[in-house]
Amino acid sequence: MVGLAAGGGAATENGTVAPENDAVYNETTEPQAKVPRRPFGCTLRHLRGWRLPTKALQAILSLLAVICQEIVDDCIKCGGLYFFEFTSCSAFLLSLLILCVYCTDVYGTLGEDKVQKVNFWGMIVIGVCFLIASIVLAATSSGSAVEKAACAFGFLASGAFLAETITEYFHSRKQNVDRRSENPGNTQNATENQPLHKQS
Numbered sequence: 196m197v198g199l200a201a202g203g204g205a206a207t208e209n210g211t212v213a214p215e216n217d218a219v220y221n222e223t224t225e226p227q228a229k230v231p232r233r234p235f236g237c238t239l240r241h242l243r244g245w246r247l248p249t250k251a252l253q254a255i256l257s258l259l260a261v262i263c264q265e266i267v268d269d270c271i272k273c274g275g276l277y278f279f280e281f282t283s284c285s286a287f288l289l290s291l292l293i294l295c296v297y298c299t300d301v302y303g304t305l306g307e308d309k310v311q312k313v314n315f316w317g318m319i320v321i322g323v324c325f326l327i328a329s330i331v332l333a334a335t336s337s338g339s340a341v342e343k344a345a346c347a348f349g350f351l352a353s354g355a356f357l358a359e360t361i362t363e364y365f366h367s368r369k370q371n372v373d374r375r376s377e378n379p380g381n382t383q384n385a386t387e388n389q390p391l392h393k394q395s
Contacts, residue, residue, distance in 0.1 A: 241302050250293070250294045254290045256351050257352045260345055264332075270342075272335035275336065279329065279331065283325070283352075285324075286324070286352060290321070315360060319356075319360050321353075322356030326357070
């Protein structure tokens with residue numbers, strides 16, 4: 196005999212409960228189709244507008260500065276050249292690293308706020324160090340054409356890093372002003388909800 200189970204399903208002779216609705220059972224047990232992923236998780240949606248050409252320009256100028264200083268055969272005061280070599284190589288590698296963060300799933304893993312903050316301060320440090328290294332190389336170079344080219348690319352690269360920092364600063368400041376203008380009631384409510392100071 197077939198009886199009704201407490202859960203609403205029909206009980207068979209061997210005691211098992213048959214599902215009340217096969218469609219519901221199939222929907223819950225069938226494997227869900229996986230969302231197609233991009234190869235290596237690469238995307239350019241975080242580098243829209245001026246960010247992509249700026250990042251590309253930073254990497255290219257840093258690479259050209261590295262190539263030019265590597266071509267230098269001899270030097271009179273090599274300390275400046277070695278400092279420029281270390282700075283230009285570090286700037287090139289860091290610019291590639293930050294570019295990879297923007298173009299891969301690491302951006303979503305770290306979070307937008309953290310990536311923006313690291314990028315902002317990283318660009319400041321790289322730009323200032325690159326500018327100092329370029330000045331030191333210009334002051335200690337022997338005046339060869341290759342060293343002059345390395346100095347030129349160094350100044351251009353440092354300008355690209357610092358220009359992004361300035362642009363990012365004003366861009367974030369503009370966004371904060373727009374948010375305040377769109378939600379003027381929040382600031383007013385926050386002021387009204389503050390407790391009154393006790394009179395002495």
